[in-house]
Amino acid sequence: MTYSNNGFFDKFGGKYVAEIIRRPLDDLEEAFNKYIRDPEFLEELRVIQRDYIGRETPLYFAPTATELLGGAQIYIKLEGLANTGAHKINNAIGQCLLAKKMGKTRIIAETGAGQHGLATAAACAKLGLECVVYMGEVDVRRQQPNVATMEMYGAKVVPVTSGSRTLKDAVNEAMRDWATNFKNTHYVLGSALGPAPFPDIVRTFQSIIGEEVKRQAAERNIDIAAVVACVGGGSNSIGVFTPFINDANVRLIGAEAGGIGPNVGENASRMTGNASREGIVQGYKSRFLIDEDGQSLPTRSISAGLDYMGIGPQLAALGESGRVEFTSILDKEALEAVKFFARNEGILFALESAHAGAAAMKIAKELPKDKALVINMSGRGDKDIFITSPVFRPEKWKEFLKAELKRLDNNEDIHDAEIMNKK
Amino acid sequence: MNLMSHLIAGFPDEETSIAIADALVKGGANILEIQLAFSDPSADGPAIQTASTIALEKGYSTKQGLEVVKKIHERHPETPIYIMTYGSLAFTPGIENFVKMCKDAGVSACIIPDLPFDCDEGLTEACKKHGLENIPVAAPSMTKERLETMASKGFKYIYAALRAGTTGSETTIDQATLDFIDTVGKGGAKVLGGFGIRNGEQSKVLSKHVYAVVAGSVFVNIVLANENTDKGKALAIEQIEAKAKELTGLQ
Numbered sequence: 001m002t003y004s005n006n007g008f009f010d011k012f013g014g015k016y017v018a019e020i021i022r023r024p025l026d027d028l029e030e031a032f033n034k035y036i037r038d039p040e041f042l043e044e045l046r047v048i049q050r051d052y053i054g055r056e057t058p059l060y061f062a063p064t065a066t067e068l069l070g071g072a073q074i075y076i077k078l079e080g081l082a083n084t085g086a087h088k089i090n091n092a093i094g095q096c097l098l099a100k101k102m103g104k105t106r107i108i109a110e111t112g113a114g115q116h117g118l119a120t121a122a123a124c125a126k127l128g129l130e131c132v133v134y135m136g137e138v139d140v141r142r143q144q145p146n147v148a149t150m151e152m153y154g155a156k157v158v159p160v161t162s163g164s165r166t167l168k169d170a171v172n173e174a175m176r177d178w179a180t181n182f183k184n185t186h187y188v189l190g191s192a193l194g195p196a197p198f199p200d201i202v203r204t205f206q207s208i209i210g211e212e213v214k215r216q217a218a219e220r221n222i223d224i225a226a227v228v229a230c231v232g233g234g235s236n237s238i239g240v241f242t243p244f245i246n247d248a249n250v251r252l253i254g255a256e257a258g259g260i261g262p263n264v265g266e267n268a269s270r271m272t273g274n275a276s277r278e279g280i281v282q283g284y285k286s287r288f289l290i291d292e293d294g295q296s297l298p299t300r301s302i303s304a305g306l307d308y309m310g311i312g313p314q315l316a317a318l319g320e321s322g323r324v325e326f327t328s329i330l331d332k333e334a335l336e337a338v339k340f341f342a343r344n345e346g347i348l349f350a351l352e353s354a355h356a357g358a359a360a361m362k363i364a365k366e367l368p369k370d371k372a373l374v375i376n377m378s379g380r381g382d383k384d385i386f387i388t389s390p391v392f393r394p395e396k397w398k399e400f401l402k403a404e405l406k407r408l409d410n411n412e413d414i415h416d417a418e419i420m421n422k423k
Numbered sequence: 424m425n426l427m428s429h430l431i432a433g434f435p436d437e438e439t440s441i442a443i444a445d446a447l448v449k450g451g452a453n454i455l456e457i458q459l460a461f462s463d464p465s466a467d468g469p470a471i472q473t474a475s476t477i478a479l480e481k482g483y484s485t486k487q488g489l490e491v492v493k494k495i496h497e498r499h500p501e502t503p504i505y506i507m508t509y510g511s512l513a514f515t516p517g518i519e520n521f522v523k524m525c526k527d528a529g530v531s532a533c534i535i536p537d538l539p540f541d542c543d544e545g546l547t548e549a550c551k552k553h554g555l556e557n558i559p560v561a562a563p564s565m566t567k568e569r570l571e572t573m574a575s576k577g578f579k580y581i582y583a584a585l586r587a588g589t590t591g592s593e594t595t596i597d598q599a600t601l602d603f604i605d606t607v608g609k610g611g612a613k614v615l616g617g618f619g620i621r622n623g624e625q626s627k628v629l630s631k632h633v634y635a636v637v638a639g640s641v642f643v644n645i646v647l648a649n650e651n652t653d654k655g656k657a658l659a660i661e662q663i664e665a666k667a668k669e670l671t672g673l674q
């Protein structure tokens with residue numbers, strides 16, 4: 001199962017949308033099917049991937065981690081080295097280029113943590129498109145660094161004040177905008193979910209991750225036993241898994257957000273535990289964190305990028321068929337993994353990707369030493385400094401923030417600030 | 424003329440939503456479209472989203488919402504009630520179960536915009552089985568082919584969303600809109616037309632072309648502007664009755 005059957009992956013997927021949003025989806029599907037076979041489009045995309053995104057990204061052998069974990073050889077696919085710091089740019093560039101071919105001049109996107117918004121804002125700046133990013137008001141408050149960067153790229157960030165004021169509400173708002181403005185506007189959905197054709201489109205643009213891994217492994221005679229990736233909506237995971245789906249020798253493992261525990265509202269685990277059920281929400285059928293009536297439930301994760309109630313329909317299907325195994329990683333395990341790979345390999349995982357890292361730390365020993373375990377590091381962790389610093393060095397961080405605030409209040413240059421004169 | 428007017432069960436509270444239904448009926452509404460609040464109403468505008476959030480905070484999800492519906496039905500047994508909600512609330516308990524619950528509450532039709540007529544999870548069939556109508560929602564942006572397919576499916580009613588957008592913006596009744604309404608009704612369906620109706624003049628013009636005029640966010644906005652005090656709620660109910668009268672031409 002690598003491509004949808006008319007929008008469905010087994011029983012999941014579909015195009016469950018009001019007719020007001022049907023036309024833009026059908027138009028998009030038609031354009032995508034045309035351009036993805038157009039050699040000129042593909043060549044243009046390839047050059048941007050090479051020169052702008054910085055592909056291919058390295059497949060790094062992690063010697064110390066391998067030794068410490070005492071099992072399979074650990075390899076890390078460094079998607080965090082892609083421009084803008086995460087895999088999200090693969091999809092953003094692909095869709096923005098497609099939109100441009102379709103004659104659209106305006107791009108809208110939803111974002112939670114801001115990583116997809118950031119990638120879309122950068123892609124729009126590069127391709128000369130107007131960019132509006134919808135972001136829940138709560139997320140705007142807690143992800144200021146990304147808001148600032150999006151604005152630096154020239155995007156307009158619109159805080160969404162409806163509903164729970166987080167990612168899912170940003171999706172609703174983007175859908176509304178699209179329904180009204182689709183004549184000149186394309187909606188760049190950020191993960192491999194939502195109504196068809198988005199799961200197919202996003203997977204296609206993200207599959208370059210897995211294709212590179214496969215090629216790199218073949219070139220270097222690396223024998224892959226398992227690939228592990230974190231799963232929010234599922235774009236980096238389906239991207240790295242896709243070329244391996246039909247290769248039964250490779251275990252595919254998805255790591256979901258286990259948050260702080262197994263109960264409702266404590267995690268964002270759709271495929272493990274028992275907080276989720278089958279449903280139809282935001283245009284597609286999948287597994288969701290919804291209550292017995294079908295209302296969305298609160299979710300929780302230290303990593304904003306995994307903190308979402310739904311999972312892409314293809315992964316839900318691959319999970320139910322058993323092809324993809326799922327595991328759930330607690331906040332504290334993800335933090336440990338960040339530390340482990342930073343100290344031992346000099347590689348700083350994003351908190352999302354650290355869920356994959358943590359899963360690998362658990363299963364490495366189950367795998368033979370002559371085989372490889374590939375971790376997809378979907379993003380790098382610079383963006384998480386406001387979350388990791390308060391955990392790892394709370395006092396120093398507090399002191400820093402207070403001093404910065406004081407300096408800004410007094411409108412002082414850093415050289416003249418009080419903190420510089422403290423002996 | 425026929426007016427289908429909209430309210431949300433449990434918004435701003437149970438008592439007031441029942442009083443709103445009373446006011447709408449008194450104002451001449453002869454169909455009530457009652458929305459069951461959903462957490463992610465992406466086909467609705469900000470007014471209805473905000474109102475839905477308030478209803479949910481007060482506990483009016485499916486069961487409690489349908490209890491309100493039942494009470495309204497008991498007060499106005501002669502006024503048909505159409506439930507409007509989203510696919511999630513119909514699919515999660517099981518479509519047929521949901522339709523049965525609606526029937527037990529006195530509902531006579533379902534409007535679920537994100538269960539498309541050609542992929543409705545058995546909604547039309549379940550409605551038929553239990554003596555309800557499934558009312559699909561048509562939009563002007565649909566391709567002619569798709570719209571004609573919908574129109575020819577034998578639906579008794581089709582809801583025509585008269586603008587390429589979500590609820591809440593102004594409606595202009597131009598030739599394109601009139602052509603759209605014609606196509607929607609081509610297969611014999613009675614057309615419920617609305618989205619963005621604000622005043623009596625608009626509804627008067629529109630009523631000549633449709634079976635019933637639909638008005639929704641105009642009423643929700645009145646409540647949203649007044650919901651915080653008891654006095655405000657009483658005022659809102661008065662204004663709603665007056666607005667319904669304006670739209671139906673009773674005044």
Ligand SMILES: Cc1ncc(COP(=O)(O)O)c(C=O)c1O
Nearest residue numbers: 115232233234235236305352379
């Ligand atoms: C670095 C990183 N990894 C993973 C994700 C999760 O998304 P997905 O499951 O679509 O890859 C995000 C989302 O923001 C992210 O920023």
